[in-house]
Every structure is written in structure tokens, then in C-alpha cells.
Amino acid sequence: MTSPTTDPTLHPPAHRGPVSLARSVPRLSAFFAERAPARVYVTYAVLWVLALQGTLAVLNPAAGWRLGAPLLAEIVSVYLALLFIRVVDEQKDLEYDRRYNPDRPLPRGAIDVAELRAVMALIVVAQLALNAWFSWPLALLMAVDLAYICFLVRLERWSAVVRERIFVNLLVSYPVQALLSVHVWLAFREATGTGPATDALLAAVLCACTFMHYEFARKTGARKVPGATLYSNAVGLRASVALTVGCAVAALGIALAVIRPWELNGAAALAGWLPLTAFGFIWGGAERFTGRRTPTWPPGPAMGFLAWCYLGVFVAALAVVRPGVGG
Known part of the structure; x- marks a missing residue:
């Protein structure tokens, strides 16, 4: 998660009818291009996974680390998690953005909450399917991390201390990234049997x-x-x-x-x-x-x-x- 906001409550804009696939796909594509550009998010996911697993491989030289399908799947999984975080944060910060960043996609109406929640559901399904293909522990850990991301929205709504004190917010939000690092380690263990x-x-x-x-x-x-x-x-x-x-x-x-x-x-x-x-x-x-x-x-x-x-x-x-x- 990112920074605390003045009001993290989710307030969807006026509903415009059921989500239309033909209408939503280009809108979502434009949203991610603006708020989660692939050149940044893909690069971050790739380098994070490679650096962390590379470190584990140096510490475990007999592990037989390989640059193959499990490593690629882990990169995809981390990338999807980063997109999920971005989508949740856009909704969490809606009231703040309406006041201070009205040109962002959600407050200006280029996307709506229903579409973002639909893509959240798709990411969850894709994550669970991808991770369960390799390991049920990987799928369970990812489910816990995604659930914790959503819980943080409510936590900031309930607690003014979490919402307004930046170091407290960092303390409760960093576990999202920490759990992803644990996920990368667990993927390394599943692939090599060591670590x-x-x-x-x-x-x-x-x-x-x-x-x-x-x-x-x-x-x-x-x-x-x-x-x-x-x-x-x-x-x-x-x-x-x-x-x-x-x-x-x-x-x-x-x-x-x-x-x-x-x-x-x-x-x-x-x-x-x-x-x-x-x-x-x-x-x-x-x-x-x-x-x-x-x-x-x-x-x-x-x-x-x-x-x-x-x-x-x-x-x-x-x-x-x-x-x-x-x-």
C-alpha cells in the first residue's frame, strides 16, 4: 500500500449500469497504462524476483537454481499482485483524489469502481489458479496477502492513527511487500527444495x-x-x-x-x-x-x-x- 490519506473510505461514483466487456476493456487498458505503466511495474516485478531469488541462490549454491517456468510464473504472480495493490489504492484514495488529484482516471470518470472491482476479482482468480498449479502453500500465501491488502482499506477507515501518522501507516502496510518477499522465497524452495x-x-x-x-x-x-x-x-x-x-x-x-x-x-x-x-x-x-x-x-x-x-x-x-x- 502507499501513503495515508485524509479520507480512505471507498465511495463509488454514480453507478452507470452493468459492466460491459466491450466498454471496459479499453477503459481498463487506458487506466493501467496511466496508473500502472508496464515499463515500471513489469520492470519492478522482474528485478525484484530475480534479485531476491539470485540472493537465495548465492546463499544456497547447491540448490540447482534454474531460469525456467517456475521463475517466470513467480514474476507474473508478483506483477499481478502489484496491479492489485494499485487498483485497491485507487479506490481507497478516491475522496482524497477528488479534492487534490481530480485529473486521475477514477475521479474524472475515465473508469469506475465497478470496473476496478471486476478486475480485482479477475486478478484473484488468476493468482489462485497460477499459484495452485505449482503449490497450494503458494496459493494460500498469496490469498492471505491479497486479503490483507483489502483489510488495510478498512483499517485506515477505522483508525485515524493509521490513516494520519505516516510511520504507523508504513508499519502496517509494509507487510504487504514483506509477504510478497516470503512468497518469492517459498517459490524458490518449491523449485529447488532448499532455502x-x-x-x-x-x-x-x-x-x-x-x-x-x-x-x-x-x-x-x-x-x-x-x-x-x-x-x-x-x-x-x-x-x-x-x-x-x-x-x-x-x-x-x-x-x-x-x-x-x-x-x-x-x-x-x-x-x-x-x-x-x-x-x-x-x-x-x-x-x-x-x-x-x-x-x-x-x-x-x-x-x-x-x-x-x-x-x-x-x-x-x-x-x-x-x-x-x-x-
């Missing part, structure tokens, strides 16, 4: 630190803005910048500790140091932000760090593990 929980924890912390850099960065502002959902409003600018940079440095430290490039030779050693080059995105974001060229930490370098760090971890894992293909 102890201790390794899963380390890989999940790596992904959490990487994501948290982006999360703190995009909500760190140079000035205190009353009513804005900024971490810098809650803890001050210096602390928010420290969280932003600290999470990124921690992610890189964990990546290097897992890969241990100083113990590798030749091309593998070069690949092993690749995650460290993601530090350039931290420097670039900090330089633009402290130079007052952006009112908040620029999202481009923050997203660039996330993508490059994940890509670096995966490439390093390829060099260390040399996985098979197929299966």
Missing part, C-alpha cells in the same frame, strides 16, 4: 532496505508542509535524509556481504562489485536535493537506485551461481 528461513530473512532485509530507500526518498521534503504526507514532516529533514541514505547504504552492504566479490576472480569479481555502482544514484539524488533543485528528494534517482541495485545483485548472482536454463 532455509535464515537465508529468506537476509534476502528479505536486502529487498526491504532497497525499497525503503525509495519510500523515504519520495516523501522527504526540503520544507515542512502542513498536511503533507512526508516523513520529513514527522521526524525532520535531517532524520528523513539519514533514513533515505542509510537504507540504501545498508542494502549495498548486505548485497556485498552476500556476494563477497573480494573472494572472486576475473569477470565474476567485476560482476560481484556491480551492486556498489548503484551508489551513484544515491549521490545524484542527494546532490539535486541539497542543491535545492527539487522540493522533495527526486524520485528518478531513487527509482534508479532500486532498479540498478536489484539488477546488480542478479548479475552478480549469475556470475557466482551460473544457473541452469529451462524446467
